[in-house]
Amino acid sequence: MSVKQVQQLDRVIIRFAGDSGDGMQLTGDRFTSETAALGNDLSTLPNFPAEIRAPQGTLPGVSSFQLHFADHDVLTPGDGPDVLVAMNPAALKANLRDLRRGGTIIADSDQFSKRSLAKVGYSANPLEDGSLESWHVHSLPLTSVTVEALADFGLTRKEKERAKNMFALGLLSWLYSRPLEGTRAFLKSKFAKKPEVLEANLTALTAGYHYGETSEDFTVHFEVAPAPMAPGRYRNITGNVATAYGLVTAAHRSGLPLVLGSYPITPASDILHTLSNLKRYGVTTLQAEDEIAGAGIALGAAFAGALGVTSTSGPGLALKAEMIGLAVSVELPMVIIDVQRGGPSTGLPTKTEQADLLQAMYGRNGEAPVAIIAPSTPTDCFTMAMEAVRIATTYRTPVILLSDGYLANGSEPWRIPDVADLPAIDVQFATEPNAVAADGTPDFQPYLRDPQTLARPWAIPGTPGLEHRLGGIEKADGTGDISYDPDNHDKMTRLRADKIAGIEVPDLEVDDPSGSAELLVLGWGSTFGPISAAARQLRQSGLQVATTHLKYLNPMPANTGAVLRRYRRVLVPEMNMGQLSLLLRGTYLVDVHSYTAVRGQPFASAELVDVIGAQLGDLDAVAGLDDLDTSNGTPTSSNGVARDHAVASS
Amino acid sequence: MSIDLGMPSLGTHGVPRLPQDAPAQTKKDFTSDQEVRWCPGCGDYAILAAVQGFLPTLGLKRENIVFISGIGCSSRFPYYLDTYGMHSIHGRAPAIATGLATSRDDLSVWVVTGDGDALSIGGNHLIHALRRNVNLKILLFNNRIYGLTKGQYSPTSQPGIITKSSPAGSVDGVFNPVSLALGAGATFVARTMDSDRKHLTATLEAAARHRGASFVEIYQNCPIFNDGAFQVLKDRDQAQARILHVNDKEQVRAGENHALVWGANGELQVVGTTGLDESRIIVHDAQADNPATAFAIAQLDGPDMAHVPMGIFRSVSKPTYDDQVRSQVAGAVAANGGPADDDDIAALLAGRDTWTVS
Known part of the structure; x- marks a missing residue:
């Protein structure tokens, strides 16, 4: 076995692309994990179709996972990939335009049959007709070598073929000098109850690695040195998981039980899934009958003295609007997570967009201001979820956290914080009357505000002497009685606005x-x-x-x-x-x-x-x-700027 | 993951009670300082009086009772009770109450709603609260009309009714709330009437006792927009023959002279009791697991109100949603040695795949 040449790279962008059923998300996840373990900085971008299983081998069925890793600080998953792994013609066709010229294509030649080519409109095989001459093409029979490697297994051919993603992962792991231990451990835990499938996957993984070492197709392999990072313990994390963990940690720091009311919706469902698994942390999740009920459950939980949260995406936020308006009126804390996606209506359910900002800001009847915050990176979702809880509980207001599909599914290394160093969230329930009635007896006024925060007291059922009725009808300032008084409504509207405007947030840096x-x-x-x-x-x-x-x-x-x-x-x-x-x-x-x-x-x-x-x-x-020149700048169209004046970029 | 916490069987189990030696509560304790603003003659007054009179008998701490309502005339109810309460938004009270009841095991949670609120805009939440069997007491004031919006037809309005929004007569089908609740799998279903204080109170007691979702339809007169809708049931003479009394383990009878039997065609029939073989009279089984007979009885109700079944159609014991949700969480917490501390949170944040940069 010859020792092949090793070349040092400072950064690589790889995109794994295949059919929805080819396991590309898993392959990408594993490669990411190996890369993280090696100490590279990284950023990922999964991209998958809205259909669960679009027709096999078609363009709409292509699922991909992009990973950018480097020996330095990485800010994005990268524009176009340097390396494209294409498991079939559809994957090649759908992704080729993003691949930089001179980049590398690793394609499974077994899948480039006449029929498969025709399905996506190739009249000739691009692996053979010279049309890919701008790129380095490694045309490999990935399927058949995988099946061959598994010749001794008592599995059907179809089952053997399913391990080809592990073969590809093994090959790429060799190519970029990634360790396999983590993936082996992962497979052992995933297929603990299916020993034969486990062995097949382990064998395919190793076979792929060895294939790189021995095949004459590859003369060079690469190393990317670890990135300098602040000392600490790291893990890789997606935005949705970071959001869920931020909520749990904030609940822990505030001493409030977390209650999530949620209705499944892409791309927010992973928050529901993650939290549903965290009962051990005192987390209660209710899968509601609809989006409105999800918000209602959160508000009911808040009235009960819990940390009420609801998670959704744009269409769900629209449905929750009236409930959020009620939360504005009753001034209870509530956290609404909106993982934005393409709209309007169903729009692009699995794709990202930032078009719910004005809905979050104004999408309710009446003057109904709420706090709105937005994380900037997948790991920032943790910090901002904690911030959402801080603001909601301190100011007794709904807070909308605007995440999006890119943050939700994208991942990056995260320096795991020390729990004791995280901000404490101090929540005080009202326990005593706060006023004196006309007859001199102690009285509780549910809308008597804290002069600093303008928050009203959070008096929860079970507290003797503080019985009160909340509701969506305008409340009299202080007493909280129903009031149709014009001046009172004007005052309350301004108080609610002032409360939100007065929320303490850090300065722009x-x-x-x-x-x-x-x-x-x-x-x-x-x-x-x-x-x-x-x-x-x-x-x-x-x-x-x-x-x-x-x-x-x-x-x-x-x-x-x-x-x-x-x-x-x-x-x-x-x-x-x-x-x-x-x-x-x-x-x-x-x-x-x-x-x-x-x-x-x-x-x-x-x-x-x-x-x-x-x-x-x-x-x-x-x-x-x-x-x-004017002090306010020169007016221009809001539709963007001309691109043809662009300066040269590298 | 769940552990057996010994699922309670009493609706108010876990709700703190007044000390034995505490002075008995009275209606006054449950009366808030808010001026009641229903129309003169509204059936809601009678229901409010019945509820205010009944609540003290539960012996519960007042601060642990919560009333949640939606929108409509009936939904003003919480303002007049000196308990915790929320007057929420149209149709959504069951959802809010579900969040409340699941978050806390020490609250007695009541939902007050109307035929428009519960069956029209909030139909979805109602059926799901019932099928989940959340420990809520749902009181549906049915006046068969929209009152607060001034007189449009509701999902329980009679076909052909002329209203502002149905000048040529309503062509909508009608919900029978009892049938709907039974169809949704409700574990406690009853019907009573605003003007029958004694029956109303007894029904509220049974509803409060039931662990799980209690659904109580209360016929309620709207003197402004649908006056006299239930008049034939209030007229003593007519009511005798029309009201079929449905009570667990009792014969289903209407007054002295009529009773319910299975007819030759396999359908329920109300027949005269003169010369009737008494053993043929149906003895109601509210605890039957299969709600088919209860449903058949509910279906006797027709537009002419010839036979209107009233009473407790169903009362079966099933695990409640909120108890089971709490049990799963408590089980998971207990299995891990108690509430999470900082170390547990740290372990969660770290996950399984970490690396260290020094």
Whole structure:
């Protein structure tokens, strides 16, 4: 066995693509885990169809998993892959356009039959007709070598073929020098009750690894050194699991039992699944009859003194609107997780979008302000879920946490926090009367507010002497009695607004290394990675750009207006039609420039390099025309910016 | 994962009681300081008085009783009771009450709703609360009309009814609430009437005693928009023949002279008792596992109200949703040696696949 050449790389983007039934998500997950164990920084992007099993071998049935790993800090799952593993012609066709020229294709030649090719519109076999000459193609009979490796097993051919994803994983693990121990342990636990299937998978995995070592197809293999990371214990985590763990940890830190009312919906269901498994932590999950009931259960639990949570995606948030309005009126804490997806209506259920911001902000009848926050990365979902609980319990208000499909399913390494270091959440229930009635006896006024937070007391059933009735009819300030008094309604409306506006949130932090940038790029939610990656690239080419990220959407940080005005121009990229831009313009009278895209995929950093570069070019041009410069920037269309002025990007 | 906590069989089990030596509660203790604002002559007054009179007899701590309502005239009910309460949104009270009852085992949770609230906009939540058997006491005030929105037909309005929204007569089919509840698998189903204080109180007592979802339909007169809808049942002479008394282990009879038997065609029939073989009279079995006979009795109710069954149609003991949910959580906690501490949370956050950077 010859020792093959080893080449050092600083980063690699691999995309595993196959049929929905080919196990690509599992393969990607395992490769990610091996990569994490090796100490690379990484970011992942699963991408799968809305259909459970679309017709085999078709373009709609292609499922893929992209992983970006490096010896340095990784901000995104990468734009296009360097390596594409294509388990069939559909996977090749669906993903080829993203593969960078000069990249590598590893394809299962066994699956490129005439029939399979015809199914996706190939008239000739691309592995053979020279059409892939811009790429390095490894055309390997993955299926048949897997079956051959399993010749001694008493399994059907079909069962043997199903292990080909493990063969591919073994091969890629060799190619990028990943350890197999973790995957072996994983398989042993997964197939503990099916020893033959376990052995077949282990054999296929090892066979794939050896195939790389021995096959003359591969002359080089690669290493990516560990990334420098802050000392600590790490794990890989997806946004949905981080959200669930943030809620559980916040419940633990606050001493409140967690009660989740939820109705299954993509891409939020994993929060329900994860929490359903955590009964041991005192977590109660109720799968409701519908979205409205999910919210109702959360509100009922909150009235009972629990941490009431409901999780959903856009269509579910629409259904919950009236219940959230009731929570605004009765001023009880409640956490609503909205894992946003493409809309309107059913839209793109498995794809990502940020188009529920205005729904979260305004999607209720009447003046019904709620707190809105948004995590910026998968691991930030943990922190922001805890923040949602802090705000909800401190201010007795519904809080909407706007996650999205990209954060929910994407993963990255997470430095596991020390539980004792996490913020304590101090919750005090009312236990005593807080007023004196006209006749001099102690009285409880459910709407007498804390002067600091404007929160009303949280008096839970079972507390003697504090019996009271809540409800959606306007309440008299203080006593909470029904009131139709015009001035009282005006006052209560303003009090509710003031309470939300007064929520303490940290200031915006601006990243402006040169300190002299004229352009600020402001993002929110999951655009953090691509914006930061684009800014890093531009700065490396000597351009100056400042970035900042809004994690608190309502209220916005106190310094937001000042930050916006500090820059000659503000660019706001969003995966919607300009919802945050509308809020910023309306609130701060700063005419921000909006860049929008709603393709169901996160921004590519190269795309933002172009967009930001064009803005920088435009600013330079405008700088020559003094008299056109205004303090609020130059009005432009909100539909994005011209791409043809892009500066060169690497 | 669940452990046997010894599932309680009494509806109010776990709800703290007043000390033996405490002064007895009175109706006044359950009367809030809010001015009652139903229309003069509304049946709701009688129901409120009955409930305020009945609650003290439970001997429960007042602060552990919660009334949740939706929207409609009946849903103002919680404001007038000096307990904890929430006047929520249209149709959703059962969902909120489910969250409340599942979160706490020490509360007696009541839902007050109407025919529009429970059967129209909130139909979904009602059937699911019933099929799950959540330990809730659901009181449905049925006046067969929308009152608060001023007189449109409801899911229990008689076919052909002329209202503002049905000037040519309603063509909607009608829900029989008792049949609906039985069909949804409710474990306790009863019907009573606003004007019969004694029967109403006895029914509330039975509902409170039942562990699980108790569904009580209360015929209630709306003097403004559907006055006299149940008049034939209130007129002493007419009621004698019309009201079929349905009680567990008792013969189903209407007044002195009529009773319920299985007819030759295999269907239920109300027949005169003169010369009747007494053994033919149906003895109701509310505890029967199969609700088929209860359903058949409920179906005797027709637009002409010739025979209106009243009483307890079904009362069977089944595990409740909230008890089982709590049992699963308590079981998981106990199996792991008690409530999670910081170390347990740390272990959860770490998961199985970690690596260390030094």
